[in-house]
Amino acid sequence: MADQVVNDFSVTIATVNGSGSQTANVTLLRALFKMGIPVSGKNLFPSNIQGLPTWYTIRLSKNGHLARRDEHEIVVALNPASFGRDLAAVLPGGAFFYADDIQQSVERTDIAVYPMPVKALARAADVSANLRDYIANMVYVGVLAQMLGIDLGAIQQALDFHFKGKEAPVKSNLGVVQAARDWAAENLKKSDPYMCEPMNATDGYIMSDGNTAAALGAIYGGVQFAAWYPITPASSLAESLNVYLPQLRKTANDKQTYAVLQAEDELSAIGMAVGAGWAGLRAMTSTSGPGVSLMTEYAGLAYQAEVPIVVWDVQRTGPSTGLPTRTAQGDLTQVYFLGHGDSQQVMLLPASVQECFEFGWRAFDLAERLQAPVFVMSDLDLGMNQWMTRPFEYPGQPMDRGKVLWEKDLEELNGVWARYKDLDGDGIPYRTVAGNRHPAAAYFTRGTGHDEHAQYSEDPATWEANLARMKKKYGTARTLVPKPVIDTLQGAEIGILSFGSNDPAVEEARILLNQAGGPQSDYLRLRALPCTQEVSEFIKSHARVYIVENNRDGQLRQILSAAIPDQAPRLRSACHADGLPLTAEWVRDAILAQEED
Amino acid sequence: MADQVVNDFSVTIATVNGSGSQTANVTLLRALFKMGIPVSGKNLFPSNIQGLPTWYTIRLSKNGHLARRDEHEIVVALNPASFGRDLAAVLPGGAFFYADDIQQSVERTDIAVYPMPVKALARAADVSANLRDYIANMVYVGVLAQMLGIDLGAIQQALDFHFKGKEAPVKSNLGVVQAARDWAAENLKKSDPYMCEPMNATDGYIMSDGNTAAALGAIYGGVQFAAWYPITPASSLAESLNVYLPQLRKTANDKQTYAVLQAEDELSAIGMAVGAGWAGLRAMTSTSGPGVSLMTEYAGLAYQAEVPIVVWDVQRTGPSTGLPTRTAQGDLTQVYFLGHGDSQQVMLLPASVQECFEFGWRAFDLAERLQAPVFVMSDLDLGMNQWMTRPFEYPGQPMDRGKVLWEKDLEELNGVWARYKDLDGDGIPYRTVAGNRHPAAAYFTRGTGHDEHAQYSEDPATWEANLARMKKKYGTARTLVPKPVIDTLQGAEIGILSFGSNDPAVEEARILLNQAGGPQSDYLRLRALPCTQEVSEFIKSHARVYIVENNRDGQLRQILSAAIPDQAPRLRSACHADGLPLTAEWVRDAILAQEED
Amino acid sequence: MTTPVNPAQVNRAGLGRADYRGQPSTLCQGCGHNSIANQVVNVAYELGIVPENIMKFSGIGCSSKSPAYFLNRSFGFNGLHGRMASLATGALFADTSVHALGVSGDGDTASIGMGGFKHLIRRNAPMTYIVENNGVYGLTKGQFSATAEVGLNLKHQGTNQYMPVDICMEALAASATFVARSFAGDPKQLKELLKAALSHNGIAVLDVISPCVTFNNQENAFHSYSWSKDHSAPLHEISFIPKLAEIRLEEEFEEGTVKEVTMHDGSVILIKKLEKEYDPTSRANAFQMIEEATANNWLVTGLIYINSEKPTLTDLYHLPETALNRLGESDLRPARTTLERINALMF
Amino acid sequence: MTTPVNPAQVNRAGLGRADYRGQPSTLCQGCGHNSIANQVVNVAYELGIVPENIMKFSGIGCSSKSPAYFLNRSFGFNGLHGRMASLATGALFADTSVHALGVSGDGDTASIGMGGFKHLIRRNAPMTYIVENNGVYGLTKGQFSATAEVGLNLKHQGTNQYMPVDICMEALAASATFVARSFAGDPKQLKELLKAALSHNGIAVLDVISPCVTFNNQENAFHSYSWSKDHSAPLHEISFIPKLAEIRLEEEFEEGTVKEVTMHDGSVILIKKLEKEYDPTSRANAFQMIEEATANNWLVTGLIYINSEKPTLTDLYHLPETALNRLGESDLRPARTTLERINALMF
Ligand SMILES: Cc1ncc(C[n+]2csc(CCOP(=O)(O)OP(=O)(O)O)c2C)c(N)n1
Numbered sequence A, B: 001m002a003d004q005v006v007n008d009f010s011v012t013i014a015t016v017n018g019s020g021s022q023t024a025n026v027t028l029l030r031a032l033f034k035m036g037i038p039v040s041g042k043n044l045f046p047s048n049i050q051g052l053p054t055w056y057t058i059r060l061s062k063n064g065h066l067a068r069r070d071e072h073e074i075v076v077a078l079n080p081a082s083f084g085r086d087l088a089a090v091l092p093g094g095a096f097f098y099a100d101d102i103q104q105s106v107e108r109t110d111i112a113v114y115p116m117p118v119k120a121l122a123r124a125a126d127v128s129a130n131l132r133d134y135i136a137n138m139v140y141v142g143v144l145a146q147m148l149g150i151d152l153g154a155i156q157q158a159l160d161f162h163f164k165g166k167e168a169p170v171k172s173n174l175g176v177v178q179a180a181r182d183w184a185a186e187n188l189k190k191s192d193p194y195m196c197e198p199m200n201a202t203d204g205y206i207m208s209d210g211n212t213a214a215a216l217g218a219i220y221g222g223v224q225f226a227a228w229y230p231i232t233p234a235s236s237l238a239e240s241l242n243v244y245l246p247q248l249r250k251t252a253n254d255k256q257t258y259a260v261l262q263a264e265d266e267l268s269a270i271g272m273a274v275g276a277g278w279a280g281l282r283a284m285t286s287t288s289g290p291g292v293s294l295m296t297e298y299a300g301l302a303y304q305a306e307v308p309i310v311v312w313d314v315q316r317t318g319p320s321t322g323l324p325t326r327t328a329q330g331d332l333t334q335v336y337f338l339g340h341g342d343s344q345q346v347m348l349l350p351a352s353v354q355e356c357f358e359f360g361w362r363a364f365d366l367a368e369r370l371q372a373p374v375f376v377m378s379d380l381d382l383g384m385n386q387w388m389t390r391p392f393e394y395p396g397q398p399m400d401r402g403k404v405l406w407e408k409d410l411e412e413l414n415g416v417w418a419r420y421k422d423l424d425g426d427g428i429p430y431r432t433v434a435g436n437r438h439p440a441a442a443y444f445t446r447g448t449g450h451d452e453h454a455q456y457s458e459d460p461a462t463w464e465a466n467l468a469r470m471k472k473k474y475g476t477a478r479t480l481v482p483k484p485v486i487d488t489l490q491g492a493e494i495g496i497l498s499f500g501s502n503d504p505a506v507e508e509a510r511i512l513l514n515q516a517g518g519p520q521s522d523y524l525r526l527r528a529l530p531c532t533q534e535v536s537e538f539i540k541s542h543a544r545v546y547i548v549e550n551n552r553d554g555q556l557r558q559i560l561s562a563a564i565p566d567q568a569p570r571l572r573s574a575c576h577a578d579g580l581p582l583t584a585e586w587v588r589d590a591i592l593a594q595e596e597d
Numbered sequence C, D: 001m002t003t004p005v006n007p008a009q010v011n012r013a014g015l016g017r018a019d020y021r022g023q024p025s026t027l028c029q030g031c032g033h034n035s036i037a038n039q040v041v042n043v044a045y046e047l048g049i050v051p052e053n054i055m056k057f058s059g060i061g062c063s064s065k066s067p068a069y070f071l072n073r074s075f076g077f078n079g080l081h082g083r084m085a086s087l088a089t090g091a092l093f094a095d096t097s098v099h100a101l102g103v104s105g106d107g108d109t110a111s112i113g114m115g116g117f118k119h120l121i122r123r124n125a126p127m128t129y130i131v132e133n134n135g136v137y138g139l140t141k142g143q144f145s146a147t148a149e150v151g152l153n154l155k156h157q158g159t160n161q162y163m164p165v166d167i168c169m170e171a172l173a174a175s176a177t178f179v180a181r182s183f184a185g186d187p188k189q190l191k192e193l194l195k196a197a198l199s200h201n202g203i204a205v206l207d208v209i210s211p212c213v214t215f216n217n218q219e220n221a222f223h224s225y226s227w228s229k230d231h232s233a234p235l236h237e238i239s240f241i242p243k244l245a246e247i248r249l250e251e252e253f254e255e256g257t258v259k260e261v262t263m264h265d266g267s268v269i270l271i272k273k274l275e276k277e278y279d280p281t282s283r284a285n286a287f288q289m290i291e292e293a294t295a296n297n298w299l300v301t302g303l304i305y306i307n308s309e310k311p312t313l314t315d316l317y318h319l320p321e322t323a324l325n326r327l328g329e330s331d332l333r334p335a336r337t338t339l340e341r342i343n344a345l346m347f
């Protein structure tokens, strides 16, 4: 047997969708996390409710690399339908656990093979018959616990969490885990090198998914109105609002300082948000690509009428319905240019669950300050997977409600004001909102041409001046959006520019590049568009900058080429989209291949 | 009095919308055209049905320059509401004609001033009372005829055309024209230098608007299904289908080989076109910016499911509802990237009415060949104004119905085929259409992931391979779309790259640049995206290339920077959008300003 | 600014008629939409509504321009074609003491806006929803809308062959709590129904037949006078809009009677005023009555259905007394300590 | 490929049952949608329909996947969420001898697809339109659809408070020419109504109550067994789908009677089968009956309304005998000489 490999391998669990294995999978993930081992979990699930194959991969990385890996040292096979593939997927020297009731031959000799009496142990469990299939998943938890050395206490903590401390289910699940562990101890002989050991590398981290974080961020950002329409992978964002708002945002006398509404479609969801944003509420909607496509016309109106709204786009693989349960970063060019005519949209690009929280509140400040839609571009990987992340940080600045005039302001101005006038030289005008009872407060909002007083106008010069002011406002956005995070290394030959959920893969790839004898790299993680000064400076200071992204067309590369044409020749695309999060190996290879050219 | 200025000036007629002046205006335009004088007419109308000011400008240009001009040598004022502006708009040395019932003072002494007894002459006309206001417009036709030397025979021809040769209306209108002419001959003394003289510079030209031409082109392209939803400035395209299809496309036994359907909205209009295109019909829809925004999701499906459809976008000024009756080229970036996920759309850019006809049929060939949506980007200026243009040319090639397999093809293949397989190396697969009765013909179309056999698939490699094939297909499009038109001059220092309705302004600006001591220029007129090889070669061969466009954000400049990043630093934007067509003077100045930098 | 008023000419809100004015109309002379706008001014004045307590919504169309022509002192949002419903829905939550008044067209509501319209109704959103119904698309120059009757001929559009959408039937089917129909040329009834609608707590759908002077005409009508009868003259060249007077009913139109009304184009519609005894609180009655009217080709006017019992959309939310849009950071941002609790919860 | 068949087991089209098969279903065990797919196979086989003479359409949802599970030899298009109506409308013109069969969900039709649905109907598009109605969004894991009854509780969605959309009422209001309702667990009636729908020339709306095993449940039901009752467990973690049997009515369900049917979650619905004497040719009857049923909380099944007289959408166009999609260049491109005439016309 080879040397032990500790806390540095991947486990993939192959099950049937709807079989309840998610509970077992996140229990494993959480137990490892509680052991202090850096872990990440990727759920690869089908666009179906029950019956199709589904996989869950847990990566343990003592060095803290949380990107997806393509390799699986350990595979747990519970699904007859994918059994062959799953067996083939085990790395040589790895381990294969499988339910012994699956009637298929296991003919690899280069790996350790462990049958598990899943059915038998589940039958022995102390639960009602209808829960037996569900609890059967705990068998592999127990077997893995024994064979990999996962702490039972940590498993119990994970189950406690999952079942909100309810004794009965924790007890029955833990019972199965223990029985399975005992069975494994007696019946299986370890013949693979992979082991877990406690560390303390997860201190100061929490675990959450990006959609929950986004919802919480929005709540701490004072969201007052959210309209949504169900769509994978965005639904759980709005559903988390439904979960947490009642806990966090009721007044002393039990009134709700918010409203969440499930609309009849995305056209209406964004329309409602625009109505609410116009009337002075912090308003949002959350959706994915198909929904964004349907929101196009309203996004243009919000841009043109200068209405603050926040739109979360939890991206999935497109074009079209595409792969609804797979991840991608394919909506960048669409959103950047969203709306016919000359529209320019402001976009935030969160890269971590913590940043989902941060942009959850910050997006409202930006939207209200800019009187414009703000799009937050998350993705399925970030939004729906559990990630270890730094704790959510309480907003570090007071809410910015932007330039809103209320009755007393208008009294001071003797009622003299103009809705679309640039008084401050930043392109941002003042606004009033419905409910303001000052007789000079009202104005008539429209998506058609208007002068500074919001009066209808078709005058060419008036039109052009107003649009020029809005362009100036977009310039102001450039100074307000979050700056990129830049990591420079001495002697770096190349730049890497990426964003969003690629971050762990890029961070790891920088190391892998070095290990492969490739170039030293500086790294700019973009956090918003339009891009700030720092971005062009970064590009300018590198002969070659690789734009790493999870889409086919190098969308950010295209956007940056358009935005910073002088630097465009320095940009190189490293892009690829197959529905899965990027791996560090792929990033390394994509860069190396071009370095060799 | 200054020297005579012959056939080289502009006349602007200021009237009230809904007053029927359009008949008089196009009569003037057509009469001048019949006199052999190059003319263009620009209708500046409000987004309103009756009562707001409207202007019509006719430019006479003996040198054949048909771009809009900002200057008006002659103004005809019939609208009290805009009287002051209209008077101020006359160039010094110009002439001002006005209805003498307008009670406003005319205090300029630097221009010729001619009152016209519009009401009196209309009252004297031999028409029923309810037509008197309408026919009053013929008074200025008659007065201008006398004062500018417009041929009465030509006017009669124009009226004959307008009233389809119906004697009664021609007679009464001509009566007023003559009476007004006689009145002017007796009562007005010419004191301005502007005159018309017959030429023969319009031989071999016809006169039409781009929407009519597009509809006719589509008819000669064999359009079989058109769904639409009314919107300015696109409505007249579909309405022209309704006019001409019954004349041109009925079978011997009076059956219609087409169907036109007014949908309930644009979502449905494009949906119907997709259904029809999928089922093997040459299918189209026509709309403007707001409609395109609503069509986004379906455009993505058509891209992904590889369904041929043609979408005409007759652009108007945006963002949002914007200026519905003004022109722009503001939908380029939106359409280029239309659809969430990685979509790449094929776009045609007609620059003349004749080209609207040509692209009317060619778009179908491309769409069916590529099994993809093809967007034709017209605009209000091209679509709704009357232009002198070369006659429509009969399609120079047989219809290309693309790779469609019918029963006999499948028999030959023994029923063995795969919907999404790239047999020919061009990325374009074969398809069958509903109604094919071969038992192996059917396949299941979807916007979700699928393999070569059109079976549902979430497999990462299958997804990526299919998308890569589609990218290859987009590469094939590059070789099939119309090539740019390039005009090079010896010793040219700069390149100008433009497209669409800017063409006359650019052509003229090249001369004006020279006259102003500016640089000699080469000119590439882009006719399609993705761009062909010639485009990057053109850019490469110039130190500076000005991208001239009618939008705020330099949208084509952005697209080209993204598409040809290596050449991006050479590109300079000359862009501007105020709802009006570009003028040659503006193009010249925009280039000169940057040349001086 | 409040206009200084002669106390003799103020209403119970202390405002003069001028305080209810809008911008000058840019619609055609004689357009039914203008009289509806005027009635809104009258009704708001007479009811003594403070204009700041109203917010106006519309989509796109001639009809949707109307809100610019009344109540300048009310906030207004002229949104997207067919999307008034969602816009208003969102705004309703900001300050529930502001009443929403929406004006839409038949194209705006029954064609492109059908989905939003139905869902607004089934949520019983508290707003007055006026459809200025002329059977055509006015602003885009005379195409069929979804309420055009079967067999209607329009230039270049041919003959409508599809079943018309009946706004009141649709409202009823969607469980509206207030459904009424009126005629722009019957100011007395219109005013009454408008008052009722504005007082209703819930969705109040008011379908107002509002003839389009300019485009709702048939072959035999004005636009087709001999010169341009030929089908091949493109419609968008018909640029002359005759100045016609608005169609008005004489005053003595009695409940329960049927009246023939001649349109600008010479066609005739049959308007039937609901009987005095008609009970508008029964949905079954309402369905039966509309079915009967359809069969007889009548346009029934009056209050067709009302139910004042149902909670409205915003009633279903337990909102604070203070308007939501006046809440500040202390109301909206949970305390720092709560986040510690949340973080602790995140495994 | 035509499957070789035992002549004893072929229908009048000479095809075996296997020729009507689809792909294996990937829906949940016990899902009502599966039985509907099976009935489509049965009916098509029994009627001897040649599968190539059918084209299948759907939107997005569990229900919209169904067309993949029947009639492999028919063309199919699984389009966009809520947009089946327009897709089918366009395709209808290509070859009018191919019958269109659409399957949609309640979310697909009554929420996002309402507009297209209504307009498809008022045009009397010749197609069979099945709504697999379960009151929830299955595929996105259990949110309310627009047909959810008032008061329905769903985990994390709270309680539905909006008036439900009644598919049959909406179809009637929009002037449908065939309106029926059935229950997925009543194969006999479903088959009959499917046959009738497929034979109808015009729009045939068939609303089929099709229980969702997995998500249409209430607090007291399976998903809420003590462990996870707490509201704060995110719904998307409830990943265990119990294998439940489909709900089936026993055979002897008589016309005119009301039956209680217990759903997977223990809730009860009341299904009433229309009386034998019910006359489905009167629209007034139909309205009255649906109103009465709504008041009694019944789900009425059976043929609610039929009118076979109205011309269909494609009848209104005068199309050639040859399918439009088989016309070639000589039919479609006018002769060169005509263009000379056109050019001459262009002033
Ligand atoms: C998305 C979109 N499509 C089309 C239009 C063009 N459009 C403007 S108004 C209108 C129809 C208005 O008809 P209706 O609502 O009946 O109002 P009316 O003018 O008759 O009062 C249309 C189609 C638009 N503005 N936006």
Ligand SMILES: Cc1ncc(C[n+]2csc(CCOP(=O)(O)OP(=O)(O)O)c2C)c(N)n1
Pocket (backbone or CB within 6 Å): A229, A230, A231, A232, A266, A290, A291, A294, A321, D060, D061, D062, D063, D064, D081, D104, D105, D106, D107, D108, D109, D132, D134, D136, D137, D138, D139, D140, D145, D212
């Ligand atoms: C534009 C768009 N929005 C949202 C979705 C996500 N989505 C997929 S299916 C579905 C609901 C399906 O519900 P229903 O039609 O009732 O079908 P069921 O699954 O219940 O059979 C939704 C919202 C989508 N695919 N496209």
Ligand code: SF4
Pocket (backbone or CB within 6 Å): B049, B050, C026, C027, C028, C030, C031, C032, C033, C062, C063, C134, C138, C139, C211, C212, C213, C214, C215
């Ligand atoms: S076109 Fe018709 S609807 Fe529009 S303003 Fe004129 S009369 Fe009214």
Ligand code: SF4
Pocket (backbone or CB within 6 Å): A049, A050, D026, D027, D028, D030, D031, D032, D033, D062, D063, D134, D138, D139, D211, D212, D213, D214, D215
């Ligand atoms: S989730 Fe519901 S609707 Fe979807 S397949 Fe399962 S049981 Fe059927």
Ligand SMILES: [Mg+2]
Pocket (backbone or CB within 6 Å): C061, C063, C105, C106, C107, C132, C133, C134, C135, C136, C137, C138, C145
């Ligand atoms: Mg209308």
Ligand SMILES: [Mg+2]
Pocket (backbone or CB within 6 Å): D061, D063, D105, D106, D107, D132, D133, D134, D135, D136, D137, D138, D145
């Ligand atoms: Mg459903």
